[in-house]
Amino acid sequence: MLRPPLLEWLHREKGEPLPFQKQLWKAHAEGRSGLLHAPTGFGKTLAAWLGPVAAALDRHPADKPAPCSVLWITPLRALAADTLMSLREPIKTLAPAWEVEARTGDTSSYRRAKLRERLPFGLVTTPESLSLMLTYPDFREKLKHLQTVIVDEWHELLGTKRGVQTELALARLRRWCPEIQIWGLSATLGNLDEARDALIGPEHPHAITVSAKATKPLEIETLIPDEIDRFPWAGHLGTRMVGAVARRVEAAASTLLFTNTRSQTEIWFQELKEALPKLADSIAMHHGSLAKKERASVEAGLKDGSLRCVVCTSSLDLGVDFSPVDQVIQVGSPKGIARLAQRAGRSGHQPGQTSRIVGVPTHAFELLEFAAARDAWKARHIESRRPLHKPLDLLVQHTLTCVLGQPDRPADLLGEFRTTLAYRDLDDEEWRWVVGFITEGGDALKAYPQYRKATLRNGVLHFEDKRAAQLHRLNIGTITSGSAIALKFASGKTLGTVEESFITRLKPGQAFIFGGRQLELVRFHKLTATVRASTRRHRGQVPVWNGGKMPLSTELASAIATRLHGRPAPAPEHRAVRPILAIQRKWSAIPGTRELVIEFTRTREGEHLFLYPFAGRLVHEGLAALAAYRISSRIGESIDLTQNDYGFSLIARRGLSLDEALMRDALTTTNLVEDLLASMNTAEMARRQFREVARVAGLLVPDFPGKRRPTRDLQVSSSLLFEVFSKYDPANLLLDQARREILQRQLEWTRLKATLDELADRPFRIIETERLTPMAFPLWADRLSAHLPAGDAASRLEAMLEQLSEDAMAV
DNA sequence: GACCTGCTGCGGCGTG
Numbered sequence: 001m002l003r004p005p006l007l008e009w010l011h012r013e014k015g016e017p018l019p020f021q022k023q024l025w026k027a028h029a030e031g032r033s034g035l036l037h038a039p040t041g042f043g044k045t046l047a048a049w050l051g052p053v054a055a056a057l058d059r060h061p062a063d064k065p066a067p068c069s070v071l072w073i074t075p076l077r078a079l080a081a082d083t084l085m086s087l088r089e090p091i092k093t094l095a096p097a098w099e100v101e102a103r104t105g106d107t108s109s110y111r112r113a114k115l116r117e118r119l120p121f122g123l124v125t126t127p128e129s130l131s132l133m134l135t136y137p138d139f140r141e142k143l144k145h146l147q148t149v150i151v152d153e154w155h156e157l158l159g160t161k162r163g164v165q166t167e168l169a170l171a172r173l174r175r176w177c178p179e180i181q182i183w184g185l186s187a188t189l190g191n192l193d194e195a196r197d198a199l200i201g202p203e204h205p206h207a208i209t210v211s212a213k214a215t216k217p218l219e220i221e222t223l224i225p226d227e228i229d230r231f232p233w234a235g236h237l238g239t240r241m242v243g244a245v246a247r248r249v250e251a252a253a254s255t256l257l258f259t260n261t262r263s264q265t266e267i268w269f270q271e272l273k274e275a276l277p278k279l280a281d282s283i284a285m286h287h288g289s290l291a292k293k294e295r296a297s298v299e300a301g302l303k304d305g306s307l308r309c310v311v312c313t314s315s316l317d318l319g320v321d322f323s324p325v326d327q328v329i330q331v332g333s334p335k336g337i338a339r340l341a342q343r344a345g346r347s348g349h350q351p352g353q354t355s356r357i358v359g360v361p362t363h364a365f366e367l368l369e370f371a372a373a374r375d376a377w378k379a380r381h382i383e384s385r386r387p388l389h390k391p392l393d394l395l396v397q398h399t400l401t402c403v404l405g406q407p408d409r410p411a412d413l414l415g416e417f418r419t420t421l422a423y424r425d426l427d428d429e430e431w432r433w434v435v436g437f438i439t440e441g442g443d444a445l446k447a448y449p450q451y452r453k454a455t456l457r458n459g460v461l462h463f464e465d466k467r468a469a470q471l472h473r474l475n476i477g478t479i480t481s482g483s484a485i486a487l488k489f490a491s492g493k494t495l496g497t498v499e500e501s502f503i504t505r506l507k508p509g510q511a512f513i514f515g516g517r518q519l520e521l522v523r524f525h526k527l528t529a530t531v532r533a534s535t536r537r538h539r540g541q542v543p544v545w546n547g548g549k550m551p552l553s554t555e556l557a558s559a560i561a562t563r564l565h566g567r568p569a570p571a572p573e574h575r576a577v578r579p580i581l582a583i584q585r586k587w588s589a590i591p592g593t594r595e596l597v598i599e600f601t602r603t604r605e606g607e608h609l610f611l612y613p614f615a616g617r618l619v620h621e622g623l624a625a626l627a628a629y630r631i632s633s634r635i636g637e638s639i640d641l642t643q644n645d646y647g648f649s650l651i652a653r654r655g656l657s658l659d660e661a662l663m664r665d666a667l668t669t670t671n672l673v674e675d676l677l678a679s680m681n682t683a684e685m686a687r688r689q690f691r692e693v694a695r696v697a698g699l700l701v702p703d704f705p706g707k708r709r710p711t712r713d714l715q716v717s718s719s720l721l722f723e724v725f726s727k728y729d730p731a732n733l734l735l736d737q738a739r740r741e742i743l744q745r746q747l748e749w750t751r752l753k754a755t756l757d758e759l760a761d762r763p764f765r766i767i768e769t770e771r772l773t774p775m776a777f778p779l780w781a782d783r784l785s786a787h788l789p790a791g792d793a794a795s796r797l798e799a800m801l802e803q804l805s806e807d808a809m810a811v
Numbered sequence: 812g813a814c815c816t817g818c819t820g821c822g823g824c825g826t827g
Binding site for chain 1: 826
């Protein structure tokens with residue numbers, strides 16, 4: 001437990017400790033490691049900090065420095081600054097001689113040099129910065145007093161290569177200081193034990209999970225459109241709800257409005273300002289393509305309370321430690337339960353308070369998504385984040401990191417790496433390959449000295465070349481991003497970035513909207529688009545970014561499928577959608593989890609099949625390609641396809657049918673891998689994925705900070721390497737790595753396979769419908785918008801909707 | 812190079 005002075009301070013400043021905090025301090029005093037799981041706003045940070053501070057006070061006098069006793073790892077630089085403030089608070093009164101400092105990429109080089117000489121009592125850093133520190137030979141000596149490592153927001157890192165990089169760094173620290181205690185702080189996850197094993201190593205002897213038993217109440221409310229009959233069956237912007245949302249914004253002192261995409265953020269920002277002209281100056285926006293300065297000023301506005309509403313993407317999911325907002329609104333699909341809860345947690349940021357989120361549907365069925373998220377939350381069906389398994393590109397990088405810091409024997413390194421969950425089954429063969437690759441460059445690159453970074457002398461790996469070492473340090477990390485076009489005023493002020501594909505569609509003089517400003521293009525040269533403020537009356541286009549395509553989670557999808565049938569209990573959202581569900585039922589059937597509903601519809605364009613497996617967009621993309629490939633070879637017609645989070649559609653001029661055998665064959669797992677590979681352009685996918693792998697493995701020359709170089713150069717050399725490896729070194733394990741990543745990330749292979757297995761046991765219900773059903777409509781409309789210019793698609797959709805609404809009234 | 816709705820995150824060093 002805590003020493004009296006700490007307890008007194010705590011009592012004075014923060015009141016009575018919560019039960020989980022006492023439990024954590026007890027575990028800490030016993031020398032254990034583990035995971036602390038509690039909702040945001042429960043005082044995790046302070047609890048995790050005071051344990052090691054208490055232990056250090058036992059060992060060191062409070063008036064003498066105690067160098068680097070605690071290492072605090074955070075996934076965000078912005079969090080590092082805020083964390084620093086809260087960690088310093090108790091130290092100031094309890095042990096003023098002990099310092100707490102941050103070391104991240106934006107720590108000045110002067111400070112970084114100082115920190116290399118002498119480390120403070122507590123060091124706050126990122127996984128990347130920690131890896132960088134491992135490359136300095138004296139770091140090990142500097143860490144001899146290390147007692148505790150704390151990893152904040154571990155759920156954010158878990159499941160990514162950044163998480164594996166953290167696992168590896170921790171394994172190194174464990175080897176250097178076998179007594180250290182490691183604690184992770186995590187939000188709610190479906191796989192807390194696995195998360196803990198990944199953090200402290202699967203073989204760790206004193207593992208414990210401390211949980212704040214009191215779960216935070218979460219209220220999910222949905223804005224229900226007044227006229228459900230006129231509410232769109234398809235679409236994703238949800239701007240029809242602007243009026244109702246504006247009234248909510250007006251009524252609350254502060255609002256955080258989340259959207260799912262950057263362009264949606266831009267659009268909602270405009271719409272809200274128009275709907276609330278009096279508040280226009282206190283509404284702001286925040287997303288990942290805005291310039292850092294712009295974002296920082298919005299973050300400052302959130303902190304000092306001068307903003308009434310910020311429209312944002314997941315860029316504000318975590319990070320800025322602002323005082324909680326009054327209200328959180330989610331526009332569009334929540335995609336997952338944990339994700340919605342995380343966003344809701346931005347309100348009611350105190351123990352005992354309720355987190356509330358208001359869901360805004362963008363089409364009719366989305367109403368049910370919010371009800372389903374509520375059902376799943378109540379039933380504690382929360383998504384897991386699975387840790388990655390054996391990414392070899394990262395192992396190549398990390399081995400060089402280790403050897404640069406301390407020459408070492410391969411067998412000893414292997415032993416160290418095998419203590420992680422990610423590499424516990426790394427076999428001797430794979431390890432020999434890694435060592436061979438960093439010392440020889442492998443079969444294909446042996447002739448090029450720049451790929452022989454390490455040398456093996458007398459059984460010890462060394463990394464001595466100064467220039468290569470600098471390049472390696474520059475390359476540390478796992479985040480890769482494609483080329484972006486910088487948007488600038490002629491004055492040089494940077495506004496942010498857009499995609500090349502967007503800017504090349506614009507002619508000089510043409511207007512567009514970015515970061516809430518009306519701009520016009522002056523010229524586009526190399527990687528910079530120069531713009532000026534536009535005074536044109538009509539609104540310009542809104543940029544579209546080519547970002548990630550997050551599928552609906554398995555947990556939420558299954559909750560939706562259940563919700564469609566009105567279970568587990570009546571919900572207001574369900575009552576609202578009832579008229580549309582009635583049409584769906586009348587014309588076809590309500591898809592669910594017991595049978596697979598397949599609709600067959602003839603239109604002017606030909607024959608359509610609509611299938612609803614509810615397996616998320618990525619899986620449907622794979623299933624659609626697979627089914628289209630198999631059927632088209634049978635019927636000799638080309639097949640078009642579309643997909644969304646609920647299902648997919650196949651369209652052919654003729655030849656599709658109600659034949660169950662045909663559909664069973666299309667969805668069989670026989671020859672699955674071969675057919676899937678043949679149906680999708682997986683070779684091209686692997687080539688692109690290889691770029692990330694090559695980057696992480698350090699095979700590409702990194703950009704020097706400040707000097708911008710077209711990423712296209714990177715692309716060329718990564719595809720060149722891909723060619724060379726494919727031809728001269730086909731056994732190169734990095735090629736396998738790229739293929740595995742395609743399977744897991746882009747095809748969600750595990751989920752796809754599970755879906756097919758499950759469908760094989762389900763009855764198929766094939767129904768011929770006269771018209772497009774409410775569920776089919778979005779899949780049909782998707783195809784339409786892909787084939788027509790945006791304006792035409794909108795007007796045609798409008799006409800269709802008119803017709804459909806009339807039909808709906810008639811039912 | 813194809814897509815069109817599509818997120819987020821990090822990172823060096825020495826000198827002036």
